[in-house]
Amino acid sequence: MAMFxxxxxxxxxxxxxxxxxxxxxxxxxxxxxxxxxxPMGILFGAAHALTPGHSKAVLATYLAGSDASVRRGLxxxxxxxxxxxxxxxxxxxxxxxxxxIALGSVGRAPLLEDVSRGLLGLIGxxxxxxxxxxxxxxxxxxxxxxxxxxxxxxxxxxxxMTFAISRGVPVAGILFAITMMAGVALTLSCVAVxxxxxxxxxxxxxxxxxxLFDAMSRAIEGAAGLALAGVAVWQITSG
Amino acid sequence: xxxxxxxxxxxxLLASTAAxxxxxxxxxxxKLDLTVGPDRTxxxxxxxxxxxxxxxxxxxxxxxxxxxxVLDAKELDEVALTVHASLAEYxxxxxxxxxxxxxxxxxxPKFSVxxxxxxxxxxxxxxxxxxxxxxxxxxxxxxxxTFYTAIDFTDDDKLAVAGLPQGCSRSVVRPDPDTAIAxxxxxxxxxxxxxPTGTDLGKIFATRLELTCG
Numbered sequence: 001m002a003m004f005x006x007x008x009x010x011x012x013x014x015x016x017x018x019x020x021x022x023x024x025x026x027x028x029x030x031x032x033x034x035x036x037x038x039p040m041g042i043l044f045g046a047a048h049a050l051t052p053g054h055s056k057a058v059l060a061t062y063l064a065g066s067d068a069s070v071r072r073g074l075x076x077x078x079x080x081x082x083x084x085x086x087x088x089x090x091x092x093x094x095x096x097x098x099x100x101i102a103l104g105s106v107g108r109a110p111l112l113e114d115v116s117r118g119l120l121g122l123i124g125x126x127x128x129x130x131x132x133x134x135x136x137x138x139x140x141x142x143x144x145x146x147x148x149x150x151x152x153x154x155x156x157x158x159x160x161m162t163f164a165i166s167r168g169v170p171v172a173g174i175l176f177a178i179t180m181m182a183g184v185a186l187t188l189s190c191v192a193v194x195x196x197x198x199x200x201x202x203x204x205x206x207x208x209x210x211x212l213f214d215a216m217s218r219a220i221e222g223a224a225g226l227a228l229a230g231v232a233v234w235q236i237t238s239g
Numbered sequence: 240x241x242x243x244x245x246x247x248x249x250x251x252l253l254a255s256t257a258a259x260x261x262x263x264x265x266x267x268x269x270k271l272d273l274t275v276g277p278d279r280t281x282x283x284x285x286x287x288x289x290x291x292x293x294x295x296x297x298x299x300x301x302x303x304x305x306x307x308x309v310l311d312a313k314e315l316d317e318v319a320l321t322v323h324a325s326l327a328e329y330x331x332x333x334x335x336x337x338x339x340x341x342x343x344x345x346x347x348p349k350f351s352v353x354x355x356x357x358x359x360x361x362x363x364x365x366x367x368x369x370x371x372x373x374x375x376x377x378x379x380x381x382x383x384x385t386f387y388t389a390i391d392f393t394d395d396d397k398l399a400v401a402g403l404p405q406g407c408s409r410s411v412v413r414p415d416p417d418t419a420i421a422x423x424x425x426x427x428x429x430x431x432x433x434x435p436t437g438t439d440l441g442k443i444f445a446t447r448l449e450l451t452c453g
Contacts, residue, residue: 005444008389012266019292051262101298102325103332106387107264155264159293166296166308 045183121232
């Protein structure tokens, strides 16, 4: 929790400094100063993705239960980060009324949350079924999970974008969104690699006990599927 | 050994999927003005929240129906109604206790919203539902239980008291997170198991104003 507060403080500082940078740029301050500030976006995105949420649990659950390699795991986290930020840029650019500005749920996108968790629930059921029936993995399932989990837009990107648009410097918003995306991807990639290493250690442990391993890996896949399906039900019924 | 690690890892994974997903999206600087009446009762809490430029610009875009990039009186009224309605279920982000017991606050009759220097400013005033005589310790905190809004009192003077009676003292408490966790370990554990989404954790970390009367 102490870390949580430090992260919040850190984000507040960069976020408010960004607002100043966009104002300066809009007032004719030049791109040099703004570009110099941009790398802060990576730190900001990485710190932001460390705070609770951001589909980290979904990512970890899926990767621990699937048979994805580290390479594919990284691809899933990149897809997730890309979708999470890009959808926010689109919502801002098209002024779509999908994000709540009511306090208490500010920045949330109820409809997209339901869609995202509902789709992941289907993946969960699919994993569960596969665990019970020795079914086969679909090749691009990981990327699909990344897109589904990322469907929930990044509200901070949205706010940065509307601010930049209202100041007449939309490009500044997009540039910051890109650096922020890199930061989010950094954190999510760590989560992905850790989940996969966790699973691979397990696999290693069961190497000499193939029958137990088969039962175990299916149990984990089934549990992960159940968790995803459970979250979907919880999300949709509590919304 | 490895097996226990695995089982606890799996359990953690399952638990984390149900855990809180809240984190700040919006930053606000707050000011709180208390008024104490001559009869030593707490008269009112005046709240002022100034939102960050980025969120403010989104509110402007959303409510600027005639697209003139200015929120006129009618558009500001709409913002006020939205904010007012959305806070009702969160007790207007207030936490008021008298000697540790929750004090019920009456809902504010209205919100006033303005747009100054590109920042959305929200003001409202609340009163205790029943007269609240200052005796013992009154504690007042302002925080968003959902964590989506980070409310910050930049310095202790932002929590002010008018008409503080003789024999009462005022102090501002900014809980140190580690100490707060240590002191609240049991209630935190209970809170977690009764509500894993943990919406009330913010309570123990919120900056509070404490009035202590002998």
